[in-house]
Amino acid sequence: MKVRSMITRTFPGNFKSLEPISDFIVNRAEEAGFSAKDVYAIQTAVDEACSNIIDHAYGGENKGNIEIKIQNSTGELRILLYDKGEPFDPEDIPDPDISSPLEIRKERGLGIYFMKKLMDRVIFEFSPSEGNKLTLIKFKGS
Amino acid sequence: MEFTLTKYQNYSLLEISGRIDSYTAPKIDNVLHALISENHGNILIDLEKVTYISSSGILIFVNAQKSLTRKNRGKIHFSGTSELVHSAFSLAGFTGLFEFHENTSSAMEVL
Numbered sequence: 001m002k003v004r005s006m007i008t009r010t011f012p013g014n015f016k017s018l019e020p021i022s023d024f025i026v027n028r029a030e031e032a033g034f035s036a037k038d039v040y041a042i043q044t045a046v047d048e049a050c051s052n053i054i055d056h057a058y059g060g061e062n063k064g065n066i067e068i069k070i071q072n073s074t075g076e077l078r079i080l081l082y083d084k085g086e087p088f089d090p091e092d093i094p095d096p097d098i099s100s101p102l103e104i105r106k107e108r109g110l111g112i113y114f115m116k117k118l119m120d121r122v123i124f125e126f127s128p129s130e131g132n133k134l135t136l137i138k139f140k141g142s
Numbered sequence: 143m144e145f146t147l148t149k150y151q152n153y154s155l156l157e158i159s160g161r162i163d164s165y166t167a168p169k170i171d172n173v174l175h176a177l178i179s180e181n182h183g184n185i186l187i188d189l190e191k192v193t194y195i196s197s198s199g200i201l202i203f204v205n206a207q208k209s210l211t212r213k214n215r216g217k218i219h220f221s222g223t224s225e226l227v228h229s230a231f232s233l234a235g236f237t238g239l240f241e242f243h244e245n246t247s248s249a250m251e252v253l
Contacts, residue, residue: 015165022161022194040194040226047196051164110197110234117233 001073008069013054013083014061021050021068025079029138032072038138041118042077045136048111049081057085057132076120077138084131089124147173153184153216153253155246159191162199170199174206183216184253188246190222195230207239217241221249 009024011017025046029039050066058064067082093109095116116122121137143166148155154177162170177185187203189195207218219241223231231237243249 015163018163018165019161022163037226037229040229043194044196044230047163047194051196051198054164110201114197114230114233 001075003071003073005072006069008067010065010067011050012062013058013064013066013085015051015054017066018047018050021066022047024068025070028070028072029077032077033140034077034138042079042136042138045115045118045122046079046081048114049134049136052088052111053081053083053085053132053134057083057088059086075140077140079136081134081136082131087126088132089126091124143169145170145173147177149182153186153219154182155186155188157188157191161194162192163194163196164198167196167199167202171202171206174202175209178206178209178213178215181213181215184219185210185216186219186221186246186249186253188221189224189227190245192224192227195227197230197234200231200234200236204236204239219243219249219253221246 007028011021022043026039026043029042034042046068053066054061064084069080071078071080093112095113096109115136119136120139121135123135125133125135143158143160143162145159146157156173158170160166174185185206203218210216210218217240221243222245223242228237228242231240
């Protein structure tokens with residue numbers, strides 16, 4: 001697989017950053033040739049990931065930055081999100097049971113459920129020196 | 143995100159434009175809470191100009207709907223929802239909780 005471009009941007013870890021982050025992601029996903037539906041899916045996955053970083057890894061706004069690397073290759077778009085917050089593994093949170101009656105549904109984990117449903121790969125890694133690294137991959141033509 | 147609120151006799155119309163995400167959802171949440179506590183009945187929310195909705199955005203509508211139902215004060219109706227925004231409600235499994243209308247005119251006929 002040939003890498004066509006790699007772009008890195010850093011945003012302050014607050015909810016106001018979500019719109020410029022989305023603009024950044026949408027532009028890159030459109031350049032990579034994804035359909036409007038896939039662009040929206042990628043935008044949603046990254047938005048949910050960043051909201052989770054602010055809420056769960058940093059435990060609030062303005063505690064640190066979110067670094068985003070986007071690698072556009074021939075067969076996929078790979079988005080890497082780095083933060084220096086507490087270790088946060090999305091796999092620790094169970095999927096919401098979307099078939100249970102609406103009145104008793106517990107909604108925790110909906111953002112992660114979105115990420116997993118909308119992307120082809122969601123990979124979480126943590127190291128004490130690098131912090132959290134979340135990799136989101138969308139295959140082209142999938 | 144911007145919104146306009148118009149109160150009619152039988153319902154309230156909330157027209158929203160832009161993004162509903164973790165930054166803007168709390169502002170909409172405040173408006174909905176105020177409407178429900180003031181007992182304004184059905185709430186028609188025009189999403190035609192909404193370009194994006196996150197899970198946090200969907201959940202404020204879910205919680206408002208539950209609150210309305212619990213107090214027996216009406217329902218949330220949506221109009222003008224784009225295919226992409228509707229797909230988020232669908233993915234979350236919440237389409238059955240709300241009434242979706244093609245546009246505000248068709249919604250107003252049943253309110």
